[in-house]
Amino acid sequence: MGGAAGCGASAGDDKEPDHRAFALVGRTLTVDSDDSALEIVAAAGNPAGKVEVTRWFQGSVTLGKGPKVSWKMEGDRLTLRMECSGVVADCSARHRIEVPRGVTVKVEDGDGSVRARGFEDALSVRTGDGSVHVTDSSGPLAVRTGDGSVRADVSSRQVRVETGDGSVDLELGAVPDLVDSRSHDGSVTVALPKATYRVTTQTGDGSVDVSVPRSDSSSHVVSARSGDGKVTLKTAN
Structure with a gap:
């Protein structure tokens, strides 16, 4: 082993x-x-x-x-x-x-945790088994893990996150254009700056709590889905 x-x-x-x-x-x-x-x-x-x-x-x-x-x-x-x-x-x-700064990075990790920080350009992370934690980044972010939690404290305008088994916890420091967050088995929490959002939520087995202002005409699109877990969209402190 x-x-x-x-x-x-x-x-x-x-x-x-x-x-x-x-x-x-x-x-x-x-x-x-x-x-x-x-x-x-x-x-x-x-x-x-x-x-x-x-x-x-x-x-x-x-x-x-x-x-x-x-x-x-x-x-x-x-x-x-x-x-x-x-x-x-x-x-x-x-x-x-x-x-070096200014480099677009793609990570492919078979088995292991990934921590990343400081990216102003696009960052893509895929791991088969391991948690992912991204901080201090503003470029487009895409994360996918088969088994592990995902945490991101970023100012990215585009965020796409998916985990097969684990929680998703996102905190956005800038109003995003698009957030697409999904856990097949775990809670999903997204903290957003003050703004009005076009929101889509879904959970197979869990509650949904949305406390951010909503409008179907907003250009700021946020999707949060969980197969089995609570979904929370809230205003960041």
């Missing part, structure tokens, strides 16, 4: 993390990770054309392959891999990725 949340191994125990700078050609980056917790930061001080990556790793394998981690950059794709399989396998990896 392996993963960012292994039973025994903890990437945080790695006191001598590896560090590497990768050249980035262009203004887009795809982060392709199979099994790692990710922290992704748009760093104002980062040199243009450089992606700085720090890696923490702990692991042990009995009667199997590994443990081994690898990283490489091909074009605009940063690929992070962890090999940890055997009769007794316990591995944990974590990566911090610092991206």
Whole structure:
């Protein structure tokens, strides 16, 4: 068994993390990770054309392959891999990725949590199993996780969020043009700046509480849906 949340191994125990700078050609980056917790930061001080990556790793394998981690950059794709399989396998990896400002980022994580902050350009996050937390960002945001909660405290004008199993908690610092939020099994809470919104809500099994001003003619569109959970739309404090 392996993963960012292994039973025994903890990437945080790695006191001598590896560090590497990768050249980035262009203004887009795809982060392709199979099994790692990710922290992704748009760093104002980062040199243009450089992606700085720090890696923490702990692991042990009995009667199997590994443990081994690898990283490489091909074009605009940063690929992070962890090999940890055997009769007794316990591995944990974590990566911090610092991206120059002005880069559009797409994250594809198979199994692991994702934290991101500081993005003024478009950010897309997809993880099969893990929570997602985005802060201090204003570019278009799209998040999808198969199993995990989603939290975002952003000023993005367009937000699209979906989780298969987990809560959704959004707080918008600017009046959005579009918010599309959905949980198949979990509550959905959206806190919005003072304005009038065109609202759509739906829940299969739960209550709906909408306390923001509504108008079917508003250009600010907010949709909140839950298959099984409470839906709340409220004015941000």
